[in-house]
Amino acid sequence: MSEDQPLLEVENLHVSFPIRKGFFQRTVGAVQAVNGVSFSVPRGTSFGLVGESGCGKTTVARAVLQLVEPTAGAIRFDGEDVAKMDAVALNRFRGRVQAVFQDPFSSLNPRMSTGRIISEPLRVHRLTPESQIKAEVARLLDMCGLPARFADLYPHEMSGGQRQRVGIARALAMKPELIVCDEAVSALDVSIQAQIINLLEDLQKELNLTYLFIGHDLSVVRHICDQVAVMYLGRIAETAPSDPLFAAPRHPYTQALIDAVPNPDPDYEAGRHIAPLEGEVPSPANPPSGCFFHPRCPLVTDRCRQEAPHLDPVAPAHFAACWETAQTVPAE
């Protein structure tokens, strides 16, 4: 368990869901939700997964959390294969990895007070003696910017931003090393979203947390994450450190995503020449041949229609899966 070993490694992850039909629910096919995804996240950093609905980013998160079973591939946490963990190790793993979800209403039990929501994991894992739980809850609330009296409130008595702070406090209760944030700020209003982003960043510095951050808002993901992977139909199209990914994207899909995001500056927008991406994301139950992006790609060639491109290096830590753009620079 050396220091330079990544905290989380995902290797060639595949997740497929059966398509069932008819009275007997026969399996008639499969949706390849995640199709050979690999990445690793060093301790204390943030890794972002972006893409449109159906690209498999949430399924990757759920696989890491052990909420869906991978069809193939490995997930290693701190060097250990999660699939091979025994019950005791898995129990410990579930404490070391926590999640913050999108909707702070449906992810908090409406019948439980904030104090009970936050202390439940402490009780289940017997981390804190009963006599100290109240103080611990107050400490966790304080870390998340809420006064101790919030322990007596119920979710419906709080605003969206406050509920999301409670969700974060609950995740922190287990003193986790990795937090999976699945669209954790997407449902919040602009002024509140910035508060929560800053909170997540402060907590990361303070506690040396590692984030797997799932999002669809490119500007938020870029702001938070050190390394970002762009997913399309279950595959990684491109991955790079945030700055080169957004400054010099190599995959036409990444470029299209960036073009689709309007910047809050009318002068800048007036000078932009953008051809919006045509068409829609195909169904993952029936993906196109070759490169999955080829039916919408402005640079498509015959090769793209037949052969799926590999994720090839184009610069240090920068990989892109595109026959047209990734190959123009010799691999390192």
Next chain:
Amino acid sequence: MTLLRVENLAIDVARDGGSCRLVHDAHFSVDRGETLAVVGESGSGKSLTALAVMGLLGEGLSVSGGRILFGDEDLAQMSPQARNDLRGSRISMIFQEAMTSLNPVRSIEHQLIEGMRLKKRLSRRAARARALELLAEVGISDPERRLKQYPHQLSGGMRQRVMIAIALACDPELILADEPTTALDVTIQAQILALTSRLCRDHGVGLVLITHNLGIVARYAQKVAVMYGGRVVERASARQLYRAPQHPYTQGLLASVPRLDLPRDTPLRPIPGAPPDPTVRLGGCRFHPRCPRASDLCATEVPPFVTDGGHEVACLHSGSQSSKPKGAAA
């Protein structure tokens, strides 16, 4: 020529025998062929204002003050029958969620031609021919087949295109679009907004675009009205507003969004606190509890609008001294 002019609009909701004011002072105008963005966070009253213009306020909600001038008629004073005649023909609306605003048990054809049959008295055949044209115009391929389909058979982007076709069906003069792309993916969002703004410009339709996304405003709108806590607090052309935001709330909003066109480590400066609860009485400026420039006067006095070269702001301490959305990189 001014197409729609909303003046000092107030909307109340009946509650526990009394009433509670949700929109205090909405004030803006839009011309033909022009896009006005109404920006605000949840609870700012932007959607209610749109519903009031449409005459679609729900039970318990009522317009309790101000005027909604459409041409030279005040919609707020019009009979329900007269408003019904306008709705869907001269004024139409695009809603946020196409799935819930389209009727799931009626075909696309039925929903597209319904308005034309009712409002324009078109024959079934003529309406159907126009429906095919409309589907092609909003970029739906194979319109013949799509006409026979039902909403659940279409993707989210396609459903929103159908909504736009319905809104355009009777050649309206004004379209209100309430968060038309919030539920859609970014690439589809870009398609839908580009389409809407092109069609409105080509047909000379005035568009009121309601959104919380400051980027969308910058890309598609010529004029902006910023709403906070049921009041319009700042009005300007999009260029003026972004170059030199005057109201502390507008400045706060711009400083709290991460942007792709600024360095990644540009710090976000959120507005502290949360938007006001409309059921709690709050005197003075609605923003004063969260405002970095608030003085004692702000808690008691409702700030009047001050105009400076078409840039209007309702703040006692307005000015751009603390606005540095651009230079924040250092």
